[in-house]
Amino acid sequence: MGHRTCCVWFNMALSVRMNVRGLYRFIQGISPHKRLFCTEQPPKTQDPSLMRVFSGIQPTGVPHLGNYLGALESWVSLQNEYSSVLYSIVDLHSITQPQDPQLLRESILDMAASLLACGIDPARSILFQQSVVSEHAELCWILGCLTSMPRLRHLPQWKMKSKQKNEGSVGLYTYPVLQAADILLYKATHVPVGEDQVQHLELAQDLARIFNNKYGELFPEPRALLSSTRKVKSLRDPSCKMSKSDPQKFATIFLTDTPEDIVFKIRRAVTDFTSEVTFDPEGRPGVSNLVSLHAAVSGLTVEDVLIQARGLDTGKYKSLVSEAVVQRLQPIRLEIQRLRADRGHLLSVLAEGGAKARSLAAPVMTEVRKRVGFS
Known part of the structure; x- marks a missing residue:
């Protein structure tokens, strides 16, 4: 869930306007560890075994140094802080922009290799490919039916990217609903995000409340874990964040640079x-x-x-x-x-992670279907 180019979602360079509730939560933050602070203090009686972290990152190739310092380093730390942690390579999100299928396949494996090399440990967290868990898309549809168009229209992702291209796909428009589905599907209680993602997380919180009020208590309201790490700026233009898409090739340091x-x-x-x-x-x-x-x-x-x-x-x-x-x-x-060089190992890690993620998602969707009236 970052720097923007990691949940999710490191390549979303967005401006944020925190509302009064979001600002209050920000001010009330506490420091659970060195690099992150929680915008809402969990109740003292909350069972740690029921606390769960979810975040995601788009498969846009190898991360850069800003991604690592702004998000991935903290992701590694969170494996020691929480007993249940899920990290998803969010390929469904990536196709809101045109993708070459073969390049996307390779980018998914490159991202898996990068996350493992940075310290994501499949023994302490679940690393998986989003699209292998079909429940993400199903829950997105249900939550989309509880979301108003004006609510989505004012979110920064749509306003920024639709202006850049003078048009935007339906997928881009409903992107934040899929983010909410990603989080709620696993009943995540905490989500590491950058400040530019706060509004999108607030949509997930709102949708949890709307669903719970309409169909009965099911989803916890996820809390933001905001990184306190200073953003890494472009080496060629320090007024901008370091970015994979920077046209100046000397502006960005990648994790694979010699x-x-x-x-x-x-x-x-x-x-x-x-x-x-x-x-x-x-x-x-x-x-x-x-x-x-x-x-x-x-x-x-x-x-x-x-x-x-x-x-x-x-x-x-x-x-x-x-x-x-x-x-x-x-x-x-x-x-x-x-x-x-060990493609088989990467595929095995993702397959095992996908099976674990499905085992968590399936009972949640079974309950959602029952409450909505599908079964």
Whole structure:
């Protein structure tokens, strides 16, 4: 459920307007672990065994460094925080944009390899391909029949992307309803999201209430886990987030970049004409982006990073940043390479995860069908 390009849903760069309820929840946040905080504190009497995390990521190839620091790193941590965790490669969502079928098949496996290499552990979480669980689409239809068109029309996904293309598909329009179905199908109680996804999660909360009021209590209202990690900006334009779709090929660091690629891209990163390394996001966005990046990959505070950079000009500091990024990503890159070469293992992991996901989804949909009147 991110950076936007991970639930789900890392490639959705959207503006967010939090309503009064959402803002209240944001202010009331607590910190369950280092990188995430919950927008609503769970009741003290809530059984931890009933708490469940769900998130998803589109199969758009190998993630970039912003995806990793903004979402995937936290996903790995959540496996230790919650007893039930599901991560879905949301291929149904991906076809709201044109896809080449063969490329999509390979992208699904690339994403599976990337998630496993980052630390997603099938023994501690369920990793699966969304489309193999048909209940996602069925619940989406039922929830869509409980959703008004004005409610969807004002969500940021539709407003942004329909304007970009001067038109939008029905799938793009109902995309947030499918997101809600993804979450409610597993009775998820917590969803890691970026700030640009808060409104979509609120739709899931609203639909849980609407269904419960109409058909009887069934779905919990999922709570947001908002990442506190600073967003990684483009190396070539620090006013924008790092993105896979950035037309400037030196702007984005991918998890599969070689050490040489990383050094070259950071050397080409935009800074300014002042040689001293300082942290001033407004006045010196380029240098500040490198400082934030250095702090994130090294696990240090910004203050500690500035102490390390004392006496260095920005050129020499870029070498220090490159070394830290390479050290962090090199094991992941090598593991992705190893996993890509073992296609059978990737297919087996997804098949096993799909079977586990279906075993959770099937009884929920059986109850939904009964309450709606289908059976």
